[in-house]
Amino acid sequence: MLINYEEYRMMYEAEEKLWWYRILHEKVLKEIQKRFHENKQIKILDAGCGTGGLMSFLIKHGYHNTQGFDYSPDAVSFCKERNLNVQQTDITNFDNVFVMETFDVIVNDDVVYQFDNLTITKIFHTFQLILKLDGIIITNNNAFNIFYGTHDIAVGGKQRFKLSDFKDIFLNLNLKIIYHTYWSLLLSPLILLVRLFQQLQLKLNLIDVNKIKSDVSVPSGFINTLFYRVVKFEERFFKKGFFGSSLFLVLRKKV
Numbered sequence: 090m091l092i093n094y095e096e097y098r099m100m101y102e103a104e105e106k107l108w109w110y111r112i113l114h115e116k117v118l119k120e121i122q123k124r125f126h127e128n129k130q131i132k133i134l135d136a137g138c139g140t141g142g143l144m145s146f147l148i149k150h151g152y153h154n155t156q157g158f159d160y161s162p163d164a165v166s167f168c169k170e171r172n173l174n175v176q177q178t179d180i181t182n183f184d185n186v187f188v189m190e191t192f193d194v195i196v197n198d199d200v201v202y203q204f205d206n207l208t209i210t211k212i213f214h215t216f217q218l219i220l221k222l223d224g225i226i227i228t229n230n231n232a233f234n235i236f237y238g239t240h241d242i243a244v245g246g247k248q249r250f251k252l253s254d255f256k257d258i259f260l261n262l263n264l265k266i267i268y269h270t271y272w273s274l275l276l277s278p279l280i281l282l283v284r285l286f287q288q289l290q291l292k293l294n295l296i297d298v299n300k301i302k303s304d305v306s307v308p309s310g311f312i313n314t315l316f317y318r319v320v321k322f323e324e325r326f327f328k329k330g331f332f333g334s335s336l337f338l339v340l341r342k343k344v
C-alpha cells in the first residue's frame with residue numbers, strides 16, 4: 090500500500106528536523122564512514138527513498154554518487170524538488186532496472202514492513218545481485234509487535250520485526266548480518282505507553298481508522314531536542330541496543 094499525498098508532504102517537511110530522522114540519517118552516515126573512510130566516490134542506492142531526505146543528507150556530506158527510487162509518483166516528485174537523481178521503480182520487481190550497475194552501499198529504510206517474507210526475500214535477493222563484493226546493505230525497520238500503533242496503520246504496515254525474523258529471511262541468501270542494534274532503548278517506555286494506549290483505543294473502536302495519521306510530525310523544539318539528545322546519549326553507552334521500536338541492520342555478502 091502506498092501512503093497518501095499528505096503523508097509524503099509531512100515526510101518531506103519533517104525529514105531534516107525530526108529527531109527520529111536525524112538519528113537514523115546519522116546512523117547510516119556513520120556506518121558508511123566506518124566502512125569506506127574518506128572515499129566519497131562510492132555508489133549509493135536508496136531503495137524506497139521516500140521524499141529523499143536521506144539522499145540530500147548524504148549529498149551534503151559529499152556523497153554525490155547517490156541515486157534512489159520509489160514507487161510513489163508523489164515521493165518521486167518531492168525528490169525532484171530536492172534535485173535528486175530518483176526514478177519511479179517498484180521494489181518488488183526491479184531485477185531488470187540496474188542490470189549493468191553495482192553499488193557500494195544499498196540503503197533500504199522502513200520499506201519492507203509492508204510485504205510478506207517471500208517478497209522481502211525476493212527484494213534482498215535482488216539487492217544481493219547489484220551489491221559489490223565488498224559492499225554493504227543498510228536497512229532500518231520497525232521492531233517488536235508490542236510497539237504496534239496507529240502509525241503502522243497510517244503507513245500500511247504488515248509486520249514488525251525481530252532480529253530472528255531477518256535471520257530467517259536471509260537464511261537462503263548470500264548475505265550475513267555484520268551489525269545490528271535496536272533503538273531507542275531509553276525512549277521505549279514512553280513510546281510503549283503511547284502505543285499501548287492506541288492499541289486499547291483501537292480495540293474499543295474509539296479511533297476513526299480513516300483519519301489516522303503517521304507519527305511523522307515535528308514536536309515542539311524542546312521535546313524534539315530532548316529526544317534527539319536522549320538517543321545520542323544512549324548510543325554512547327549501548328553500541329548494540331537490545332530493545333526498541335526500530336531495528337537497524339548492516340549486511341554484507343557471505344563470500
Ligand SMILES: C[S@@+](CC[C@H](N)C(=O)[O-])C[C@H]1O[C@@H](n2cnc3c(N)ncnc32)[C@H](O)[C@@H]1O
Pocket residue numbers: 090091092136137138139140142143158159160161164178179180181197198199200203244
Ligand atoms: C515509511 S516510507 C520510508 C521512506 C524512506 N526510506 C525513509 O526512510 O524516509 C516507505 C516508502 O516505501 C515506498 N514504497 C512502498 N511500496 C513500494 C514499492 N513497491 N516499491 C518502491 N517503494 C515503495 C513508499 O512510497 C514510501 O516512500
